[in-house]
Amino acid sequence: MSVWTLGLNHTTAPLDLRGRFAFALDQLAPTLQSLRSSFATGRHPQVEAAIISTCNRTEIYCAAEHAALDHTVGWLAESGGVAPALLRSHAYALQDDEAARHVFRVASGLDSMVLGEAQILGQMKDAVRAAETAGALGSTLNQLFQRSFAVAKEVRTATEIGAHSISMAAAAVRLAGQLFEDLHQTRVLFVGAGEMIDLAATHFAARDPKSIAIANRTLERGEKLASRFGGEAMRLADLPNRLAEFDIVVSCTASTLPIIGLGAVERALKARKHRPMFMVDLAVPRDIEPEVKALEDIYLYTVDDLAQVVQQGQANRQAAVAQAEVIIDAGVQSFMHWLGQRGSVPLIQQLNAQADEWRATEMARARKLLARGEPVDAVLEAMSRGLTQKMMHGAMAELHAGDAASREQTAQAISRLFLRKER
Structure with a gap:
């Protein structure tokens, strides 16, 4: 195997x-x-x-x-x-x-x-x-x-x-703190409602931001997570129109395509009068189009960008x-x-099957003898002798087969298998 x-x-x-x-x-x-x-x-x-x-x-x-x-x-x-x-x-x-x-x-x-x-x-x-x-x-x-x-x-x-150890979520908070002097005054949006977002929201909530919002495809799941942090829930479809409200955006969904595009971020920046936005894309594949990183006043980090921070210490x-x-x-x-x-399992299974076959054969013969009225001791003697002969037949045949060298190897194997002294 x-x-x-x-x-x-x-x-x-x-x-x-x-x-x-x-x-x-x-x-x-x-x-x-x-x-x-x-x-x-x-x-x-x-x-x-x-x-x-x-x-x-x-x-x-x-x-x-x-x-x-x-x-x-x-x-x-x-x-x-x-x-x-x-x-x-x-x-x-x-x-x-x-x-x-x-x-x-x-x-x-x-x-x-x-x-x-x-x-x-x-x-x-x-x-x-x-x-x-x-x-x-x-x-x-x-x-x-x-x-x-x-x-x-x-x-x-x-x-x-x-x-x-420094988690990805803790690293994101640390980087956000370098951009914004006071996280108490920031509005934070989390996109998704999975385990990673739960962890990230827990870390950011500990810094007591001005507001927390959860955007999720399933509103009920978003509401459940938002309620833990005193935040609001919104539909993912409303994200483009509300993106400008948030200073910090952390996204991690299972989408196979980006859900935050370059155009939506450009419109959000214009509405914010180019006040900076801190964005973290923890998703693989990406949730945020990579071109967003080139925009002025956008600070976008991916999971790979966080590597240097999390490896400190x-x-x-x-x-x-x-x-x-x-x-x-x-x-x-x-x-x-x-x-x-x-690797020995198939051989063990074969040995057990062979032993069961021998046992069944001898048991059937013993029942016939008992049914004919044969003495119990004689039947038991015959059954034990029959089992012993079946078990020993292969070993005895090998001892008489082959050349001297092979017979010596067989003798040693038989000694190990059958002549061990009980301890």
Whole structure:
């Protein structure tokens, strides 16, 4: 059995390329079905699969009898509309222990833009549930992910990997504070109502801005989030006409196309008499057209632009990283040992089936003898002798077959298997 992963993240691929391979949570089931169906047409009919897709990464995890990295690259490249060579130049392909090490590091927050952040763990659990619901998660991948969650828990408990980490949302507040002297006087608009917006709104609300508004495609969900912060909710369709009211705009939706265009921002600036606007686009693919960044009086940051801010203080956590890597090493070794044992499962199943067949044969013979009135002790003696002969027949035949060297090897194996002394 082999496991492998193909992925690209904030360190290997630019934002716009990552956007081509972003999958919303409700897209995972059909996407996994497409991936597994593509394997079924080749030499790998039984493939387990899971996909993790966040603003910083898209990763495919698979398990099968034999690894099929080239096929996985081809499928993902086609799904994103790019050449396989381009994808390979920005992706990483890992197999077996390297794949296990990677997923353990991701779960533990060691591979995140924000070192030690815990949000990725929840996103991974969502991805695993989606794969399980889609029927794509088999015993091997389930074991891999459950072990990664356990390793992540140990890392966070035994080290200070998450100490002093700066989240994306906290970084956005910090940058906004550099533009506006007093955040109390700002009006903040959040576009979307998902987990990232919830986190960002929590951080900005702590700075007590003048007002908070939530724009969302589903008004009811927007109202639910807005009520927590004493804000108002608005429909996404009303956004262009009201954009000028806000000093700070933070957007993160699952839209596949930008929802805040250059024209809308230009009109908003004109209505604001060119008072500056601070904009944060946390979405992948982008929510805000990239051309907006070139406008004067617009300060637009993407998830990649926040990298320098969130990585501050990383040096203080290198000791914790070293401790975490030791825990991860142990987890990898344990998983690979388990994976190696999985190779014996078919043989074990065959042995059990053969033993059951022998037992059934001898039981049927014993019942016939008892029905004819044979003594119970004699029947038991015959049954035990029959089972013993069946169990020993193969070993005895091998002892008398082959050359001297092969007979010696057989003798040693038989001694280990049948002549062990009970301890």
